[in-house]
Amino acid sequence: MHLGISGRRALVAASSGGLGHAIAESLCREGVGVVLNGRNEERLDAAAARLRERYPVQVEAVRSDLDEADGWRRLVDAGGDVDILITNNGGPAPVPFASTTRVQWDRAIQAQFLSAMALIQACLPGMRQRRFGRIVNITSAMVTSPRPMMTLSTVPRAGLTALSKALSREVAGDNVTINNVLPERIDTDRQKYMVAQQAAHENQSVEVMRSRITAGIPAGRFGRPDEVADTCVFLCSEQAAFITGQNLHLDGGAYSGLV
Secondary structure, eight states, rough: OOOSOTEEEEEEOOOOHHHHHHHHHHHHHHHEEEEEESOHHHHHHHHHHHHHHHHSEEEEEEEEOOSSTHHHHHHHHHHHSSSSEEEEEOOOOOOGGGGGGGGHHHHHOOOIIHHHHHHHHHHHHHHHHTOOOOEEEEOOGGSOOOOOOHHHHHHHHHHHHHHHHHHHHHGGGGGGEEEEEESSSOHHHHHHHHHHHHHTTTTHHHHHHHHHHHHHHHHHSOOOHHHHHHHHHTSSSTTTTTTTTTTTEEEOOOOOOOO
């Protein structure tokens, strides 16, 4: 399927590795120029070099830390006008709510809500003026299935979900869409860390814990980063212009809710 976005320009937050990098690569494959972002300069430059070798599109790298209050500004200033925005950031470690501190909450809100909000606010006017824009927020299955150990992740991302829904109604007439992708049990370094944490908490081996988790996924396996990436890229396509304000679970059927 020709997605109609070749020649567009995308900004992909937290894209030196993991899901962000997979999304950036999928966009490059469709002929989209990308602005990569990460906090580790060496890793970021290596990621950009890999994409430049594989795809005949413009690939830029902007080092900035979205956990910092002005990290988004550095990214926007260097990124310029973009047609596609993917907001993304690593989540906080699981911790019981009773043990959370104000400092942890301030960091989580900055990383999971304020940075994404600022990126959207900065990119949206240009998208509306040019009458094309695609915004995809990588949130979490925890938004619709909150768990007590994950409040630091869930609460800020739920706020971003609410903001996105409200904005999607305002900008749809300008051919700008805003959607959320909710991944769960995707085989990334973050997932491996989460499995290890859960294994330690329950005094089990990583192998036993991974097997137990897999047994609870109807698809019978963990998801692949490229599956998430290609779904995001479809949401950025011309064909997806009538899809907006939605939350899309990518979890192999694990979500048990009706809507």
